[in-house]
Amino acid sequence: MAPVLSPPVISPSLTNISRQHSSASSQNLTDLLVGAAGASSSSVQLPDGPVEPVKAEGLRHARVNLLARHYKLPEFASQFLKIASTLRIFAWDDERIKPEHVVVRRVSGALTNAVFFVSCKKSSKIPTLLLRVYGPSSGSLISRPRELHILHKLSSEYRLGPRVYGTFENGRVEEYFDSATLTAEDIRDSVISRWIGARMAEFHSVDVSVVSPPSDVSDSGTFEASVKKCVSSWMKSAHEVFAISTMPREAAQELDLARFEKEWSIYLKWVSKVEDKTTGSAIVFGHNDAQYGNLLRLTNSVETDEHRQIIVVDFEYAGPNPAAYDIANHFHEWCADYHGATPHLLDPSRYPTFTQRRNFYTSYITHSNSLVKGAQDPVFDASDLDQLVASLDYQVRVWSPSSHAKWAIWGIIQARDDIENNVVEPEFDYIGYAKGRMAAFRQEILELGVIQR
Structure with a gap:
């Protein structure tokens, strides 16, 4: 299943828009397209290995590594809680949450990415999170720093896409929606x-x-x-x-x-x-x-x-x-x-x-x-x-x-x-x-x- 992101909400600069009739005679398609812009496999081994940390300005970063293949072990949950605390993720930075309260469900796993849903069985009020653990990648097709930059800008400037809560040494934590x-x-x-x-x-x-x-x-x-x-x-x-x-x-x-x-x-x-x-x-x-x-x-x-x-x-x-x-x-x-x-x-x-x-x-x-x-x-x-x-x-x-x-x-x-x-x-x-x-x-x-x- 693909990662689940939050529902986009149009940015403040695009709300409160006055309204008028439009016709092609007075407005070409470029105006329509960019006017607003001007206004504002289970069989695959889970990824582990050396990964260059990916950070973005404005996002908190935790100096913690997660081993994706250990996601069923208590130590994985313990490391995750360190990350959540450092990133100050709402409700997850509560010291009363213990590793035994953390439920980690693997969603997908490949050589370049492993995605997990992380929830807390201690309270239904604690939000489920999407956890992405990077694996070694040649970078010949995609750039993780570039992708993170785009995600962060979309969510922070326009509230489009997921909220990125922060990063850790080999991954990031994102918002989850059912x-x-x-x-x-x-x-x-x-x-x-x-x-x-x-x-x-x-x-x-x-x-x-x-x-x-x-x-x-x-x-x-x-x-x-x-x-x-x-x-x-x-x-x-x-x-x-x-x-x-x-x-x-x-x-x-x-x-x-x-x-x-x-x-x-x-x-x-x-x-x-x-x-x-x-x-x-x-x-x-x-x-x-x-x-x-x-x-x-x-x-x-x-x-x-x-x-x-x-x-x-x-x-x-x-x-x-x-x-x-x-x-x-x-x-x-x-x-x-x-x-x-x-x-x-x-x-x-x-x-x-x-x-x-x-x-x-x-x-x-x-x-x-x-x-x-x-x-x-x-x-x-x-x-x-x-x-x-x-x-x-x-x-x-x-x-x-x-x-x-x-x-x-x-x-x-x-x-x-x-x-x-x-x-x-x-x-x-x-x-x-x-x-x-x-x-x-x-x-x-x-x-x-x-x-x-």
Whole structure:
């Protein structure tokens, strides 16, 4: 089960917003997107090993290490209580709480992360916490300091995402909320899809310069699309995987990284000519991995705004990106079923129809507008809304291939351990996943006229 985060609440700078009617004739989509920002496997061994401490300014830090594999032992509970005391976590810093009162439930465990729910059987008034213990990681795909920075800024500045109570030498403690992970079918539900659209609009409304770390700023002083940075920075690691002697030759030939690099360059040049930063290519703060496993629904929601039942989790890949990229990536996730017979394959027949996309867009656009300073519950003229929807839909098509490209390279890198260890039947077929995403990338740039057959 994915980590459970607290329900986002719009920041004080985005409350008390006056309201007005809006029309596309006087307000383009960029205003809607960034106006508010301007205003303000049980079989896997649990991770243990040397980890560089990850800290963030403004967060308390405990100089304590936790051994994930010892989570059933009293000493683990004892060490956790030291952490809770140092971080001054409400109710948990009570000296009357003893190790025997602590209940630790393992939620997930992998080589790079172990997640636990920690509760106290002494009193139901003591809140359950989410405990994340880091394991050794190469850092070739994600940056823990960057992720922590984003989480802390989102929660402290905008009250979006989880509250991070603090860090310890090899992990962090987060807020827990009772919820259920959405399923592959849930995200296709028209009501839930509208909620997701509204949620995405909230994330896209934050000030990128506040949430993203300074490292996201390019030499020119602007925020570059993170999908471009990811593909560029990941290529070296992908080539290293191809250099492994046990890398399947047929797969290497099909993926053909040299060909991909040429295609990617041609594609980016094409994008620069057709992107429209007034409709969907404006750089916003994107989650960039809005798959159903990263979307939760509160079990006992008391939110007055229905869409706030949806909780967005896991920000490893979050960062500056065109709004249309984040939406395009989400639509591709409609085609995935990570719990089906072929979890590594996307089913293109499940891609949302225009009617389904319009349902999402309408919620996204109207909610974006409601976040703009001075906006009221938006009432769009039908033709104006149609124009905004059509423009955004085209920009989503423009950025759609880049989602395939990014995850194709990601899949190659993730396959490294399986390839090095000659795993014949991996738990997840990363190479098969990469091949599928690469084929989709090439098919889409062909259909868009970026390249000729």
